[in-house]
Amino acid sequence: MDTTPIQSALHKRVIENLHTAVLLLDDHLRLEFMNPAAEMLFAVSASRFIGHPAQEVLIDRELSTALKQVLVSGTPITERELVLDLGYRPRATVDLTAIPLIDSEGKEALLIEMNQVDRQLRITREEGLLAQSNATRALVRGLAHEIKNPLGGLRGAAQLLERELNNEELKEYTHIIISEADRLQALMNRMLGPNTLPRKRRLNIHEVVERVRQVVSAEVNEEVIIRRDYDPSIPELYADPDQLIQAIMNLVRNAAQAVADHGEIVLRTRTLRRYTIGPTLHKLVARIDVIDNGPGIAAEMRESLFLPMVTGRADGTGLGLPIAQSLINQNDGLIEWESRPGQTVFTVLLPIESE
Numbered sequence: 184m185d186t187t188p189i190q191s192a193l194h195k196r197v198i199e200n201l202h203t204a205v206l207l208l209d210d211h212l213r214l215e216f217m218n219p220a221a222e223m224l225f226a227v228s229a230s231r232f233i234g235h236p237a238q239e240v241l242i243d244r245e246l247s248t249a250l251k252q253v254l255v256s257g258t259p260i261t262e263r264e265l266v267l268d269l270g271y272r273p274r275a276t277v278d279l280t281a282i283p284l285i286d287s288e289g290k291e292a293l294l295i296e297m298n299q300v301d302r303q304l305r306i307t308r309e310e311g312l313l314a315q316s317n318a319t320r321a322l323v324r325g326l327a328h329e330i331k332n333p334l335g336g337l338r339g340a341a342q343l344l345e346r347e348l349n350n351e352e353l354k355e356y357t358h359i360i361i362s363e364a365d366r367l368q369a370l371m372n373r374m375l376g377p378n379t380l381p382r383k384r385r386l387n388i389h390e391v392v393e394r395v396r397q398v399v400s401a402e403v404n405e406e407v408i409i410r411r412d413y414d415p416s417i418p419e420l421y422a423d424p425d426q427l428i429q430a431i432m433n434l435v436r437n438a439a440q441a442v443a444d445h446g447e448i449v450l451r452t453r454t455l456r457r458y459t460i461g462p463t464l465h466k467l468v469a470r471i472d473v474i475d476n477g478p479g480i481a482a483e484m485r486e487s488l489f490l491p492m493v494t495g496r497a498d499g500t501g502l503g504l505p506i507a508q509s510l511i512n513q514n515d516g517l518i519e520w521e522s523r524p525g526q527t528v529f530t531v532l533l534p535i536e537s538e
C-alpha cells in the first residue's frame with residue numbers, strides 16, 4: 184500500500200512518540216531504525232548504530248540467536264520478563280515481541296517491540312510484600328495470644344510448687360520450667376514486635392543511619408568495612424527514630440553476618456521523586472540501601488524471606504527481617520530487596536512527602 188506524504192509524516196510522528204521501544208532490523212539483523220523510546224531503553228543514539236549489527240546494541244547473545252530463528256522460521260516470538268543485562272546501564276526487564284516482515288520487494292525484515300515492565304513488576308512485588316507482612320502479623324498475634332496465657336499459668340504454678348518444695352534437687356526442675364517459660368515469653372514478645380505506638384518526630388535520616396553504623400562497627404571485626412555513601416541534602420522525615428534504628432540495625436547485622444569475617448557493607452542514602460510505596464504515590468521518598476558483597480540470599484529462602492522463623496543461620500531466630508518490615512510499615516514505608524552472589528541490597532523506602 185502506498186502512503187501519501189501526509190500519511191507517512193503521521194506514521195513517523197506516531198512511532199517517534201510511542202512509549203514502546205521499536206526497532207527494525209534488516210535480513211542480516213542490522214539495525215535499520217530505532218525510535219526514541221528504544222534509544223532511551225538502551226541509552227544509545229540511533230545515528231551511531233544504524234547499519235551496525237543489532238548485536239552491538241542488543242548485546243544479549245541468547246536474544247540474538249532467538250531473533251535469527253524468527254527470521255529463518257518466519258514465526259513471531261514473544262518473550263515475557265526478559266532481563267536485558269546491557270552491562271553499561273542498570274538491568275531492565277522487558278516484554279519483547281519480534282515479528283518477521285516482508286516488504287513489497289520481498290525483502291525480509293524484523294520488527295521488534297519492547298515494553299519495559301520493571302515498574303509493574305516492582306509494584307506487584309511490593310503489594311505482595313505488604314500483604315505477606317500483614318498476614319504474618321495477624322497470624323503471629325493470634326498464636327502469641329494463645330500461647331502467652333497458658334504460659335503465664337504454667338509459670339505461676341511452677342513458682343507455687345517451688346515454694347512448697349524443700350528438696351533442692353527437685354527445685355532444679357521447677358527452675359527449668361520457669362526459665363524455659365521466660366525464654367518462650369521473651370520470644371513471643373519479640374515476635375509480636377513493639378506494642379507501643381510509634382513516637383514520631385522530625386528527624387534527619389543520617390542520625391539514624393550513623394547510630395546503626397556506630398553500633399555495628401563496634402560489633403564486627405576490622406576486616407569488615409562499613410562504607411558511607413550519603414546524600415546530605417535529604418530533607419527531614421517524620422518517623423519514630425527508635426523504630427528506624429531497630430529496623431536498619433537488623434538489616435546491617437544481617438549484612439555483617441553475610442560477609443562473615445571480611446567484606447564490605449555500604450550504607451547509601453538517596454531520594455526518589457514521585458515514587459509509589461504500596462498504594463500511595465509520594466512526591467519525595469527517602470531510600471536507604473544496605474549493600475553487602477556476601478554470597479547473596481539462598482535460593483530456597485527467596486519466597487519466604489520475610490516470614491517469621493525463616494532462617495539460614497544455625498543460631499538465627501528468623502525474626503530480624505519480619506520485625507524490620509513491620510517497623511518500617513508502621514512508619515508508612517517498605518523494605519525491598521535484590522540479591523545475587525556478591526551483591527545483596529536491602530532497601531528501606533520512607534516517605535518524605537505525600538501527594
Ligand SMILES: Nc1ncnc2c1ncn2[C@@H]1O[C@H](COP(=O)(O)OP(=O)(O)OP(=O)(O)O)[C@@H](O)[C@H]1O
Pocket residue numbers: 433437438441475477478479480481484488493494495496498499500501502503504505527
Ligand atoms: N544480607 C544478606 N545476605 C544473605 N542472606 C541474608 C541476608 N539477610 C538475610 N539473609 C538470610 O535471611 C535469613 C533471615 O534473616 P532474619 O534477619 O529474618 O533472621 P536471622 O538473621 O536468621 O535471625 P535473627 O535476625 O532473628 O537473629 C537469614 O538467616 C539469612 O539466611
Ligand SMILES: [Mg+2]
Pocket residue numbers: 433436437499502503504
Ligand atoms: Mg537477622
